[in-house]
Amino acid sequence: MNNMNQDTTSAVDDYMITVGQRARAASRIVGRAETRVKDAALLAIAGALEASEGRLLAENRRDLEAGRASGLEPALLDRLEITPKSVKAIAGGLREIAAQTDPVGEITGLKYRPSGIQVGQMRVPLGVIGIIYESRPNVTADAAALCLKAGNAAILRGGSEALHSNRAIAACIQQGLAVANLPADTVQVIDTVDRAAVGALIRMAEYVDVIVPRGGKSLIERISREARVPVIKHLDGNCHVYIDDHADLEKAVAVAYNAKTQRYGTCNTLETLLVAEGIADQVLPRLGQMYQEAGVELRGCPRTRELLLDIKVAAEDDWYEEYLAPILAIRVIKDMDEAIEHITRYGSAHTDAIVTENYSRARRFLREVDSSSVIVNASTRFADGGEYGLGAEIGISTNKLHARGPVGTEGLTTQKFVVLGDGHIRR
């Protein structure tokens, strides 16, 4: 809220407080809404999006033109664009969320206690969720749908570059909510480009229960630093594959190649390959050639560079790097203990895999590597809500508390204790 005069700040703060109060009130209604009502809203939003395709593309064109005029980077323009295909994809995603099991209300572990009471836990909505994101307008629909399915009210703050697109999507969401008789305030899209709105949103803990920022690392770091509301966040994804000397060679090559090359820009992409020295001369020449044919730049430790000639040196900094690009650091190490040590020291506790046929090492790796996903004999690329069966995901959390790893609708809920008695008193 720097560089703002007092009056403007107050006006934005007042606006955001109203938004927060409305969200809180709506959260009470959507929180107790029946599953079929929430699903009806989701299906109606999907229908409204498809029916409004022309309008969505036209509004999106305004954003794209403004973006081009203001010199927005091509990558950002690309993320900003809505196509007939992406409208279908968004609507399809909403229908999938509607088809998922409702996480709300599930009671688990209900047991009789010696006192005679029954105690269990009921899954309940978090309440109000604030989503702060950058250019992709599809997030407006996806995030709203995930929050709604989990019984929460959502406050969405997209990037100013997507303002018209987001408004058009918001209109479809409103149509869908109205069809299902849910309050309009269940999903509110912040309609000001004033950045003070974000500052207010992340500080009003009385109206907002959790913030989910989606975007670049600097956005997420700034929000985490300034927030007074808990943040479910994704920071780095510096992922490792460790090829053990007891690895099956074919599996090792397949997993390490897939983990790096299936997609370069995702957070669960392999960034540093660790290879046990006992197997390095069997696996590295073959893998090195495959990577190079795929156009991956390799950076190696001294031993790697003896096996793969003419590749660059991996400096200390490379071990920390999340390239998000066709670049791979490779290190030959002694054994699994050194691999765990390397992962603990340089990794980001996101997703790390071992390839081994050795039972005891697999068991130890699973227990001792402290990452949100720990994998044996499979690609790091599987670390994903869809692949894990969570349905659509709001993101992959690198937090330790609450939700860790891919976060679906369940991560947007919490549990309360329920107690059933028959006039029981404590003695």
Next chain:
Amino acid sequence: MNNMNQDTTSAVDDYMITVGQRARAASRIVGRAETRVKDAALLAIAGALEASEGRLLAENRRDLEAGRASGLEPALLDRLEITPKSVKAIAGGLREIAAQTDPVGEITGLKYRPSGIQVGQMRVPLGVIGIIYESRPNVTADAAALCLKAGNAAILRGGSEALHSNRAIAACIQQGLAVANLPADTVQVIDTVDRAAVGALIRMAEYVDVIVPRGGKSLIERISREARVPVIKHLDGNCHVYIDDHADLEKAVAVAYNAKTQRYGTCNTLETLLVAEGIADQVLPRLGQMYQEAGVELRGCPRTRELLLDIKVAAEDDWYEEYLAPILAIRVIKDMDEAIEHITRYGSAHTDAIVTENYSRARRFLREVDSSSVIVNASTRFADGGEYGLGAEIGISTNKLHARGPVGTEGLTTQKFVVLGDGHIRR
């Protein structure tokens, strides 16, 4: 860190960073320690405490004398005191924690996915837990034991008034850790009365994963406000019992009386009694007499005061109040909807109960009241880790994220995803 000159601040910060680094290193070892090793340490600490009873009482006497000399309130002196009975109770508590199931390593929900991988979640320690507490020296042993059982390293910062007591307990903890061959840094007791130590502890997110403050509301609010590390906290316990007009009269009287009078100073004690108007004239005269015979001061709404003559008026502020004393606010309302409205508006989302024989109302109350414990036909006093079967508790969380309600060892852990494959790659 106000009122400190730069040199002192830096010295304390440096000290705390060292403490944090040591805790992080120890957390890696205790996090993978086998159950029997952790339990052996707990039993050895219990034994050491009993064997050191004389020493503990002598050191405690030093704190008590200093406290009396500095004019510490009688209630605080009371909490500070260690007796032969309390030493036995602490040691017994540690043995109970040793006897509990180890939460660490449990794998749940391991299922095959269509891709062929198996995905589940493994329960793992949080890492490093900082506990900040006031006078009760028993917390030093209890909190250390809960953290240790859950595989965490602990940094404990007790009140300066209990310094000698805490040091003596810390010595016993060190003996127990040594017996089990666990690192001494698994439990570190901050040995400076400098308040800047707390400021450093709650900000060093790279070394501390969660802060658990235990003490008065002002301490907890200050820590929550200033912390950069997530805080598992307990704020208010403004608990309600709603007596529905379909209540069984005997159960209603028993539950409402027990919830208020079984103990006055606990967070799960009844503070406002809500009574449906249809049953008020049957239940209030009888309950009113019982409360008054027990010495409870009653404050009522106008209708209550027609039924219970000569009681005080309940003002608007009373509905918000957590008395923690023999005082009770009573309000006659129309029906369950008004009860839920009252609880939502004035309550603290801690523990709320309904007394009713009506199935549909019980079902709705359970779903719609958004509190950490929601109870049907039983006393609010049951909201407790021991009563819920969680074993000893580190506290009752009023957070929505992560742990909500009584927090035992499981609340001091988190879950990571584990993936088992056989060379699977993502397509």
